[in-house]
Amino acid sequence: MADIQLTTIGRAERILLPELLGDVVVVAKVDTGADVSSLWASNVQETEAGLAFSVFGPASPYFNGQIVVVPKGSYDVTRVANSFGQREVRFVIKTPIKLGGRRVLATFTLADRSNKTYPILLGRRLLQGKFVVDVAAGQPLAEAEKARKQQMKLELNKRDN
Numbered sequence: 001m002a003d004i005q006l007t008t009i010g011r012a013e014r015i016l017l018p019e020l021l022g023d024v025v026v027v028a029k030v031d032t033g034a035d036v037s038s039l040w041a042s043n044v045q046e047t048e049a050g051l052a053f054s055v056f057g058p059a060s061p062y063f064n065g066q067i068v069v070v071p072k073g074s075y076d077v078t079r080v081a082n083s084f085g086q087r088e089v090r091f092v093i094k095t096p097i098k099l100g101g102r103r104v105l106a107t108f109t110l111a112d113r114s115n116k117t118y119p120i121l122l123g124r125r126l127l128q129g130k131f132v133v134d135v136a137a138g139q140p141l142a143e144a145e146k147a148r149k150q151q152m153k154l155e156l157n158k159r160d161n
């Protein structure tokens with residue numbers, strides 16, 4: 001059996017979505033607890049041409065307003081359990097990404113991630129056999145994570161009072 005070269009990545013990494021965003025660099029959260037990867041998409045709808053959506057939403061600094069159309073037969077639908085355990089029906093697409101110096105084909109469910117710190121989540125299926133995660137490494141959005149944590153504390157304090 002040939003040795004498989006695993007690339008070490010951190011808990012958050014800068015990635016490229018060349019077919020969706022060209023050379024725009026986006027920060028993604030690496031989540032070994034998630035089975036499938038997830039991409040923030042808005043205005044998702046099936047049309048005669050296929051699945052139409054915008055990558056990210058107007059509140060994202062990465063949003064460019066362009067409509068992506070994935071032809072019929074090139075996307076799927078699945079049911080996933082979200083982080084709260086609720087089951088949701090989501091569209092699934094495949095697109096290449098560049099991560100850790102590698103180009104790999106990634107499968108993403110399309111979801112509203114507008115309330116999340118990271119617009120993209122990279123799950124186990126993408127990581128398995130290609131990447132190993134060093135939680136001390138990577139390029140997290142430390143300030144955004146800190147601000148989100150402080151906001152959550154404030155909300156909990158209000159609830160308790």
